[in-house]
Amino acid sequence: LVDNIRNGRFKTGMTDEAAEYTSSLEADKEIFEADIKTNFAHTSMLKHTGIIDADIADNILSALDELKDEGYGALVFDPSVEDVHMAIENYVTSKIGPQAGYMHTAKSRNDQVATDIRLVLRERIIGIQIGILEFIEGIVEMAGEHLEDVFIGFTHLQHAQPITIAHHLMAHAQALKRDYERLEDTYKRVNLNPLGCAAMATTSFPIDRELTTKLLGFDAYLENSMDGVSARDFIAETVFDLTSLCTTLSKICEELILWSTYEFGVIEMADEYSSTSSIMPQKKNPDVAELARGKSTIVNGELVTILTILKAIPYTYNRDLQEITPHLWNALKVSEDTLSIVTRMLLSVEFNTERCAELAGRNFATATDLADIMVRERNIPFRTAHKIVGRIVNEATASDMAEEDITSQFIDDIAVELGFDKLELDDELIQNALNPRENVKIRRVLGGPAPEMVELARDNIKIFLNEE
Numbered sequence: 292l293v294d295n296i297r298n299g300r301f302k303t304g305m306t307d308e309a310a311e312y313t314s315s316l317e318a319d320k321e322i323f324e325a326d327i328k329t330n331f332a333h334t335s336m337l338k339h340t341g342i343i344d345a346d347i348a349d350n351i352l353s354a355l356d357e358l359k360d361e362g363y364g365a366l367v368f369d370p371s372v373e374d375v376h377m378a379i380e381n382y383v384t385s386k387i388g389p390q391a392g393y394m395h396t397a398k399s400r401n402d403q404v405a406t407d408i409r410l411v412l413r414e415r416i417i418g419i420q421i422g423i424l425e426f427i428e429g430i431v432e433m434a435g436e437h438l439e440d441v442f443i444g445f446t447h448l449q450h451a452q453p454i455t456i457a458h459h460l461m462a463h464a465q466a467l468k469r470d471y472e473r474l475e476d477t478y479k480r481v482n483l484n485p486l487g488c489a490a491m492a493t494t495s496f497p498i499d500r501e502l503t504t505k506l507l508g509f510d511a512y513l514e515n516s517m518d519g520v521s522a523r524d525f526i527a528e529t530v531f532d533l534t535s536l537c538t539t540l541s542k543i544c545e546e547l548i549l550w551s552t553y554e555f556g557v558i559e560m561a562d563e564y565s566s567t568s569s570i571m572p573q574k575k576n577p578d579v580a581e582l583a584r585g586k587s588t589i590v591n592g593e594l595v596t597i598l599t600i601l602k603a604i605p606y607t608y609n610r611d612l613q614e615i616t617p618h619l620w621n622a623l624k625v626s627e628d629t630l631s632i633v634t635r636m637l638l639s640v641e642f643n644t645e646r647c648a649e650l651a652g653r654n655f656a657t658a659t660d661l662a663d664i665m666v667r668e669r670n671i672p673f674r675t676a677h678k679i680v681g682r683i684v685n686e687a688t689a690s691d692m693a694e695e696d697i698t699s700q701f702i703d704d705i706a707v708e709l710g711f712d713k714l715e716l717d718d719e720l721i722q723n724a725l726n727p728r729e730n731v732k733i734r735r736v737l738g739g740p741a742p743e744m745v746e747l748a749r750d751n752i753k754i755f756l757n758e759e
């Protein structure tokens with residue numbers, strides 16, 4: 292029989308199958324360094340409070356230091372090792388003998404694993420936040436190059452109203468800013484210390500939870516030991532934040548895919564982010580964007596898995612909780628990779644500004660402004676103007692007329708046909724209203740696409756970037 296924690300309670304080990312089935316070793320690689328930190332803080336606290344002998348504590352601490360230097364490869368895994376916590380304890384035992392057994396005084400793997408996950412997660416959150424800030428910075432710069440470049444905005448994927456490329460890009464920047472802020476808020480609930488909750492009811496040893504909280508850089512300790520070992524809502528919340536981020540990224544990819552088609556012809560993707568076909572030599576396919584769109588879906592699945600495991604768990608620790616963690620690591624990995632590649636891909640896109648302008652001026656995307664000048668110049672109700680312009684577009688489209696062919700005479704014929712008075716609008720005013728550049732210029736309200744308003748939005752987000 293191998294020497295391990297089972298020997299007291301059991302006469303046999305698990306079957307190999309059961310051992311493998313219950314092992315968390317694969318996912319535990321993620322918390323290896325954090326587990327050393329947790330053990331270090333706990334042992335230091337045991338020393339400081341006099342719960343264990345200072346010499347023994349020092350031996351444990353130097354063995355942990357050695358392990359930190361030697362790395363994960365120094366651990367020995369035989370089938371009796373359930374998880375990284377046992378492997379680390381075994382390592383310390385191999386260095387200092389049975390004295391290692393003192394390190395587990397007043398500690399359980401239950402509070403230990405919860406602490407480790409939080410330690411790793413807070414670093415990963417910060418890493419993703421930095422990635423988001425870099426992406427926003429790149430977008431703001433890119434937008435600066437396209438402040439005056441008109442483009443078509445869509446609703447229902449139908450031509451809606453003219454905007455600028457900059458205004459569209461800055462919409463993504465705003466969504467990313469919220470994704471950042473969501474993680475910022477979640478961080479407050481991640482950076483809390485479960486250590487000292489032990490198995491679920493703390494311990495009778497006079498441990499100092501405030502000390503381990505300080506040593507591990509947590510903002511506070513979790514106040515209830517039962518909550519401390521079993522709470523994983525901080526994971527669900529983080530993964531939700533990641534689904535939101537990946538939704539933003541996936542939507543960007545969806546547009547890049549559409550825009551790069553021959554039919555849209557709005558952008559040219561960089562060759563570095565394109566693939567070709569094994570049979571059709573002409574192909575330039577947006578595979579990276581497609582895979583980013585596909586992979587971001589994985590994160591949604593992970594969120595559902597995590598929530599579904601959590602909802603069936605009675606207080607306190609249940610082994611099901613172990614099954615949550617790999618889904619967290621996977622969600623983080625997919626999100627980090629997707630954020631990184633979508634950042635580089637979007638920032639390397641070339642806009643076909645002529646094609647953007649052409650689309651903005653066609654298909655009566657400027658019709659709202661024609662209705663607006665009727666209201667402004669002749670003080671008619673907007674609904675009446677809406678009706679007249681709707682009919683203008685209907686007849687113009689049927690007879691293949693373009694925006695340039697709309698005259699005051701044509702408008703008045705339709706107005707009269709619908710039972711309204713003639714409007715007698717100036718032809719130049721009409722053409723101005725139908726011009727996409729003029730449309731954009733006069734949308735000068737807060738949040739609007741006029742170049743100076745987008746410039747203001749860029750300034751505001753730069754202030755945010757500087758503060759973060």
Ligand code: ARG
Binds near residue numbers: 400610
């Ligand atoms: N591998 C376990 C997990 O991830 C560590 C805690 C094990 N606790 C236990 N009582 N078996 O949850």
